[in-house]
Amino acid sequence: MAFDLTIKYAGEGGEGVISSGDFTMRAAANLGYDVVTFKSFPAEIKGGYALSQVRISDEKILSQGDGFDILVAFNGEAYEVNKPLLRKGNVLIWDGPEGGDFEPEIEELEEKGVILYAVPMSKLAKEEVGAYITKNVIAMASVFTLFDFPIEVLKEEIVKKFSRKGEDVVNLNFKAIEVAQKYIKENIKKIDPYKLPGPKPKKDVIIVEGNEAIALGAAAAGVKVFAAYPITPATTVGNYLAPIILKTGGYVYQAEDEISSMAIVVGASFAGVKAMTATSGPGVSLMQELIGLASMTETPAVIVDVQRGGPSTGMPTKHDQADLFAAALGGHGDDQRVVIAPTNVEENFHLTIEAFNLAERYQLPVLFLTDASLSLRAEAIPTPNIKEIQSKLIERPTLKKGEVNPEDIQNIYRYQITEDGLSPFLAPGESPKPYTATGLEHGENSYPRTTPKERTEMMDKRFRKIQNIEDENPHLIEWDLGDLQEGEKADIAIITWGLTASIAKEAIQRLRKKGIKVAALYPKLVYPVPKKAIEKVASMADIVLVPEANYMGHLAKFIRMFTDVPPSKIVQFNIYRGEPFIPKEIEEKVEELLGKQVQA
Numbered sequence: 001m002a003f004d005l006t007i008k009y010a011g012e013g014g015e016g017v018i019s020s021g022d023f024t025m026r027a028a029a030n031l032g033y034d035v036v037t038f039k040s041f042p043a044e045i046k047g048g049y050a051l052s053q054v055r056i057s058d059e060k061i062l063s064q065g066d067g068f069d070i071l072v073a074f075n076g077e078a079y080e081v082n083k084p085l086l087r088k089g090n091v092l093i094w095d096g097p098e099g100g101d102f103e104p105e106i107e108e109l110e111e112k113g114v115i116l117y118a119v120p121m122s123k124l125a126k127e128e129v130g131a132y133i134t135k136n137v138i139a140m141a142s143v144f145t146l147f148d149f150p151i152e153v154l155k156e157e158i159v160k161k162f163s164r165k166g167e168d169v170v171n172l173n174f175k176a177i178e179v180a181q182k183y184i185k186e187n188i189k190k191i192d193p194y195k196l197p198g199p200k201p202k203k204d205v206i207i208v209e210g211n212e213a214i215a216l217g218a219a220a221a222g223v224k225v226f227a228a229y230p231i232t233p234a235t236t237v238g239n240y241l242a243p244i245i246l247k248t249g250g251y252v253y254q255a256e257d258e259i260s261s262m263a264i265v266v267g268a269s270f271a272g273v274k275a276m277t278a279t280s281g282p283g284v285s286l287m288q289e290l291i292g293l294a295s296m297t298e299t300p301a302v303i304v305d306v307q308r309g310g311p312s313t314g315m316p317t318k319h320d321q322a323d324l325f326a327a328a329l330g331g332h333g334d335d336q337r338v339v340i341a342p343t344n345v346e347e348n349f350h351l352t353i354e355a356f357n358l359a360e361r362y363q364l365p366v367l368f369l370t371d372a373s374l375s376l377r378a379e380a381i382p383t384p385n386i387k388e389i390q391s392k393l394i395e396r397p398t399l400k401k402g403e404v405n406p407e408d409i410q411n412i413y414r415y416q417i418t419e420d421g422l423s424p425f426l427a428p429g430e431s432p433k434p435y436t437a438t439g440l441e442h443g444e445n446s447y448p449r450t451t452p453k454e455r456t457e458m459m460d461k462r463f464r465k466i467q468n469i470e471d472e473n474p475h476l477i478e479w480d481l482g483d484l485q486e487g488e489k490a491d492i493a494i495i496t497w498g499l500t501a502s503i504a505k506e507a508i509q510r511l512r513k514k515g516i517k518v519a520a521l522y523p524k525l526v527y528p529v530p531k532k533a534i535e536k537v538a539s540m541a542d543i544v545l546v547p548e549a550n551y552m553g554h555l556a557k558f559i560r561m562f563t564d565v566p567p568s569k570i571v572q573f574n575i576y577r578g579e580p581f582i583p584k585e586i587e588e589k590v591e592e593l594l595g596k597q598v599q600a
Helices: 017-030 076-085 106-112 121-129 132-146 151-165 167-187 210-221 235-247 258-270 281-296 324-329 345-362 372-376 386-391 452-464 499-513 531-538 554-562 583-599
Strands: 004-012 034-040 049-057 070-073 091-094 115-118 205-209 225-228 251-254 275-279 301-307 338-340 365-371 378-382 477-480 492-495 518-523 525-527 544-548 570-574
Touching: 004 017, 004 076, 004 132, 017 034, 017 049, 017 132, 017 151, 017 205, 017 378, 034 372, 049 076, 070 076, 070 132, 091 132, 106 115, 121 132, 121 167, 132 151, 132 167, 151 167, 205 210, 205 345, 210 235, 210 275, 210 301, 210 345, 210 365, 210 372, 210 386, 225 235, 225 258, 235 251, 235 275, 251 258, 258 275, 258 281, 258 301, 275 281, 281 301, 281 324, 281 365, 301 345, 301 372, 324 338, 324 365, 324 525, 324 554, 338 345, 345 365, 345 378, 365 372, 477 499, 477 531, 492 531, 492 583, 499 518, 499 544, 499 583, 518 531, 525 554, 531 554, 544 554, 544 583, 554 570, 570 583
Parallel strands: 004 070, 070 091, 091 115, 225 251, 225 275, 275 301, 301 365, 338 365, 492 518, 492 544, 544 570
Antiparallel strands: 004 049, 034 049, 034 378, 205 378, 338 525, 477 518
């Protein structure tokens, strides 16, 4: 049986709740386990409910799971929020029996089958260690000691994190670990429902967060200009990217606003280099006019949108999938753009590279839709083979001086009408011929033109570039048919995208173990809508379930708009609470739908 353990640290923002999860995650990953984190905190700098959840397994993890096995409650609010979730076999470690701000209902919880450990974290930190700031280290050390995690791996992570701050800081944290170990040894009788089996063989992995993976992917793709205005939860893309891009001769700009940052990206790309920005929903709204300019001028650009709860300022630190309409259709007029969405941290890396390849190949803006939860989620992913990646990078077809016969120059145009709609790229200073690039409609030679003939020709040309994008990029469509054979009917089809797809995979695995036949599709290419793939998977079942973390059902409505799937087949399943789905919700929704179908 697979080892699968979920630990939740919960408390007040500023108490070290988030770093507790990070330390635990890194320690487990260094022991050879697969890890996935889920973090949530308020928009305020300090205070408010925060949590950091770590799932640890000796098998591949797809989601944050349905709940937790061990709850470490730093304060009363954390306990009250999670009390309804405590079930038989769970462990509660709380800041008690003295020094904390609450006392749990011990008899009630024991009757329910919850295992209770009181560790006076606050008191030990203040009185034994002499530094309240070490409360979270006492919490982590308590978990490690109670469940036989090797304490040395925690110490190793502390050394990595704090050695630059000096030996005194490292020793202070070590003292907190020793205090926690001593207290548990002398005061707590351990019951071991959960125990780490022991170290696993080392894997060739790197531990990265979602936004960090985007930064690494952009660097691997060869980005030379990154311009952005700080906005939660996208800011850390630039924080991670800045030191890397500067080493490669690139440039980083903190613009005065999102409009300026997008203008810098368009200008840099016009000059011939790969350029990118990262923002969130409100920033995408401000960038729309310049995204349209990139479309009209056929200028490659990558726009990372780390989605958050909206509209307006909304919930800056919370999960959402409600920017698909804006990303795909937010511009005025009929523009050309591509929207892609990753499902996990590893895809954040590889699909960022893909975003640049698509932008360069089709000469247009590509929007990359990740989200707040995925931005913070950490995973141990296989170490990328950078040489192999760089050998497959796509570059725009830039004509350079000396590469074109002088007599042919007059027949070369920046917006030359071609069979596939793609034209030679002319970079200022490098190319043998100048051209004009404005937001005005133009002819082949880039001069402003508004005749019906030329307008029709240029619109057809620009859309011709992406008319076969689904067929040309089959790797952007992930099929999940299980044991279903060609032409076999499924009980239900599931189509979903982004982080929800990763969560749905786990639900689908459970459903298949129950004998339910599921045909699933996880498009990474979400716009232009992959019509053929969606129609094919929908033809395999009478019910098509589309789970999404938004109110309006963006992908579901796109399926209705852009495919011939009968609307009566499509079932929207939407949450909009600021947190992702859990696998159990999708699993139970499928059972409900199939149950109703049987009863009917």
